[in-house]
Amino acid sequence: MRISIKVQTKIFDAASEANTLRSGIALTGALVEFTGFVRDVSEGSQVSAMYLEHYPGMTEKSLHNIAEQAISRWQVFGVSVIHRVGRLGPAEPIVYVAVIGEHRREAFEACEFIMDFLKKDAPFWKKEWNEKDEAQWVAAKESDESAVARW
Amino acid sequence: MRISIKVQTKIFDAASEANTLRSGIALTGALVEFTGFVRDVSEGSQVSAMYLEHYPGMTEKSLHNIAEQAISRWQVFGVSVIHRVGRLGPAEPIVYVAVIGEHRREAFEACEFIMDFLKKDAPFWKKEWNEKDEAQWVAAKESDESAVARW
Amino acid sequence: MMIDILYFASVKERMGIAGESVDIEQSITGEGLIDILSDKGEPWLSVLSDSRLLVAINQEMASLEDGIVEGDEVAFFPPVTGG
Amino acid sequence: MMIDILYFASVKERMGIAGESVDIEQSITGEGLIDILSDKGEPWLSVLSDSRLLVAINQEMASLEDGIVEGDEVAFFPPVTGG
Numbered sequence: 001m002r003i004s005i006k007v008q009t010k011i012f013d014a015a016s017e018a019n020t021l022r023s024g025i026a027l028t029g030a031l032v033e034f035t036g037f038v039r040d041v042s043e044g045s046q047v048s049a050m051y052l053e054h055y056p057g058m059t060e061k062s063l064h065n066i067a068e069q070a071i072s073r074w075q076v077f078g079v080s081v082i083h084r085v086g087r088l089g090p091a092e093p094i095v096y097v098a099v100i101g102e103h104r105r106e107a108f109e110a111c112e113f114i115m116d117f118l119k120k121d122a123p124f125w126k127k128e129w130n131e132k133d134e135a136q137w138v139a140a141k142e143s144d145e146s147a148v149a150r151w
Numbered sequence: 152m153r154i155s156i157k158v159q160t161k162i163f164d165a166a167s168e169a170n171t172l173r174s175g176i177a178l179t180g181a182l183v184e185f186t187g188f189v190r191d192v193s194e195g196s197q198v199s200a201m202y203l204e205h206y207p208g209m210t211e212k213s214l215h216n217i218a219e220q221a222i223s224r225w226q227v228f229g230v231s232v233i234h235r236v237g238r239l240g241p242a243e244p245i246v247y248v249a250v251i252g253e254h255r256r257e258a259f260e261a262c263e264f265i266m267d268f269l270k271k272d273a274p275f276w277k278k279e280w281n282e283k284d285e286a287q288w289v290a291a292k293e294s295d296e297s298a299v300a301r302w
Numbered sequence: 303m304m305i306d307i308l309y310f311a312s313v314k315e316r317m318g319i320a321g322e323s324v325d326i327e328q329s330i331t332g333e334g335l336i337d338i339l340s341d342k343g344e345p346w347l348s349v350l351s352d353s354r355l356l357v358a359i360n361q362e363m364a365s366l367e368d369g370i371v372e373g374d375e376v377a378f379f380p381p382v383t384g385g
Numbered sequence: 386m387m388i389d390i391l392y393f394a395s396v397k398e399r400m401g402i403a404g405e406s407v408d409i410e411q412s413i414t415g416e417g418l419i420d421i422l423s424d425k426g427e428p429w430l431s432v433l434s435d436s437r438l439l440v441a442i443n444q445e446m447a448s449l450e451d452g453i454v455e456g457d458e459v460a461f462f463p464p465v466t467g468g
Contacts (some may be wrong), residue, residue, distance in 0.1 A: 124467025275384025
């Protein structure tokens with residue numbers, strides 16, 4: 001089992017991440033990857049920048065814990081999570097989750113599970129600036145709270 | 152709506168494919184990618200090579216039709232499908248499906264839907280060689296037939 | 303009327319040919335076409351009697367009950383295994 | 386006994402500080418800690434009365450009923466919005 005958790009300011013390279021995850025695992029039949037991006041538009045207004053605050057220490061623990069739960073629940077061989085923090089521009093990637101396994105169905109479910117719990121439990125907070133340079137904290141969505149109910 | 156369907160012998164570059172798909176779509180919040188690989192091991196024996204035969208013309212039509220169904224069913228903005236044909240080595244990627252959308256849940260479902268129907272309806276056939284260089288056609292799995300039932 | 307028939311994968315291998323054209327007298331179903339071909343004996347008889355055999359008409363998945371008319375492209379093949 | 390308290394995101398901004406240490410007499414719950422802090426007046430009173438406030442004890446999500454003991458790291462923050 002391979003778990004890689006990274007919390008970083010710099011942009012990431014999904015391709016090299018996926019290659020590292022797969023290397024040497026002969027039975028890898030399926031790779032499922034999710035990437036989340038800063039949208040250019042949020043609630044009708046242009047997003048000029050975003051800042052991601054987090055809780056150093058707890059963030060890594062929380063992501064590791066979610067990855068372990070996914071691995072114990074589905075037949076998957078490896079999980080990689082990268083979450084960016086600090087200042088991000090529009091259309092930049094924020095989060096990346098990759099799961100490898102023998103079969104696609106399990107890899108899909110594990111990947112969705114990780115994203116659902118990340119959104120609910122991992123201590124990240126987004127602040128957005130609009131085109132007039134007004135800042136506001138992004139409000140948590142009810143749907144992120146309820147998304148975990150299905151697991 | 153963007154649909155890209157490619158059937159090709161050469162290896163593909165998932166990163167550039169995903170970038171093309173996303174380019175210029177401001178609301179892209181979510182990218183879900185699936186990659187399927189030749190396993191090194193199949194039913195207990197080493198796989199030394201694989202050959203993918205297909206039905207030129209019907210293949211592209213079939214994949215296009217599946218992508219259109221996904222787009223009409225979920226709120227997604229673009230779909231890219233690449234399927235390789237010809238001779239492939241162990242651990243090489245066979246198939247790639249990328250879906251972009253505003254929300255992750257829809258992108259995940261659309262991507263799984265496409266893979267499930269591709270496995271059932273797209274005219275590809277795999278032939279595997281084991282380490283003794285014995286060839287055999289891969290048998291269709293019951294589970295691939297039943298996977299589409301949930302949609 | 304002439305019908306173009308294509309074979310793929312294990313069906314093609316067992317048949318020994320990638321396709322053929324047959325001249326038939328009137329519109330028929332896939333099932334009817336199989337009967338005509340099977341009258342030629344082996345290998346048509348055993349290959350086309352496989353219960354898992356699939357048929358496509360003009361590059362769309364079809365059922366053996368669907369009708370075939372002049373100029374149609376008909377393909378017979380085993381269950382697909384891509385992806 | 387001393388408890389280290391951390392604030393994050395909008396809670397930190399409204400509080401005007403990233404954290405503080407408080408000296409309490411005995412083990413208490415998160416709820417009890419909020420009561421003690423709220424006695425200091427504003428901004429504690431309004432910021433910590435937010436019904437959506439979350440608490441973590443030693444970097445694990447906790448409930449306001451969970452107990453806090455000497456040396457614990459307690460954090461208060463709004464609902465998370467990563468991903």
